[in-house]
Amino acid sequence: xxGVSQSPRYKVAKRGQDVALRCDPISGHVSLxxxxxxLGQGPEFLTYFQNEAQLDKSGxxxxxxxxxxxxxxxxxxxxxxxxxxDSAVYLCASSPSSGNTIYFGEGxxxxxx
Amino acid sequence: xxxxTQSPEALRLQEGESxxxxxxxxxxxxxxxxxxxxxxxxxxxxxxTLYSAGEEKEKERLKATLTKKESFLHITAPKPEDSATxxxxxxxxxxxxxxxxxxxxxxxxxx
Numbered sequence: 001x002x003g004v005s006q007s008p009r010y011k012v013a014k015r016g017q018d019v020a021l022r023c024d025p026i027s028g029h030v031s032l033x034x035x036x037x038x039l040g041q042g043p044e045f046l047t048y049f050q051n052e053a054q055l056d057k058s059g060x061x062x063x064x065x066x067x068x069x070x071x072x073x074x075x076x077x078x079x080x081x082x083x084x085x086d087s088a089v090y091l092c093a094s095s096p097s098s099g100n101t102i103y104f105g106e107g108x109x110x111x112x113x
Numbered sequence: 114x115x116x117x118t119q120s121p122e123a124l125r126l127q128e129g130e131s132x133x134x135x136x137x138x139x140x141x142x143x144x145x146x147x148x149x150x151x152x153x154x155x156x157x158x159x160x161x162t163l164y165s166a167g168e169e170k171e172k173e174r175l176k177a178t179l180t181k182k183e184s185f186l187h188i189t190a191p192k193p194e195d196s197a198t199x200x201x202x203x204x205x206x207x208x209x210x211x212x213x214x215x216x217x218x219x220x221x222x223x224x
Contacts, residue, residue: 042200042214056209104156
C-alpha cells in the first residue's frame, strides 16, 4: 500500500499484559513518529526515529513504554504490564526527511480491561 | 514549552454557513504550522503547511492563513462532508521534527 500501515487495528488487553503495536511507514521515509491520542483529544508525541536511531523519546510516559526500529523501516511500540490509563489510539506517522509533510496511519486502538 | 490552543472546541454549522477556526500558538522558532483533518476512527489527513506570517493556502472550500501568533482555517460554504475534527499542529526549532498538536475543533455541518 501507499500509506502508513499499522497493525493490529484493534487490540483488547487484560491489565498486566504486554502488547506490541507495529508500524510500516511509507517506503523510503526516513523519519518515523509515534503519537498517543486519547478520546476527544489531540495526538500527544511519544517518540521519534530518524532511520534506526531513536532521536527523541521524551514523550514516552513511563519505562513500560519501549519503541524500536532496528533496520530503519518497520517500527514496533511495546507496552509492558498494560494499565487502564494506557487505553488510547496509538498513531504512527512518517515523513521523507526533516521538514517534510508528516503522514499518519489509521492508528491502533488499544483498550485495556 | 510549545503550546497550541484551538477554538472553539466544537462548531455546528448549517450547510453553506461560512465560519473560521482559530489556532493560537506559543513556540520558540516556528518552522511550520500544519492543519490536519481527522474523521472518526481514522488517522489525521494532511491538509496544509504554512511556514511564515502572511502565507495563505487554499484547497476546495478550505483556506488557511498564518500570523505571528495564530492561524485561521476558513471554511467557505461548507457541505456535510466537511464534518470532521480539524487539528492544528506546530513544528518548532527547539523541539526537533515532532509536531505539537492542539486539542482540535469538531465541526458538524448539517444539511
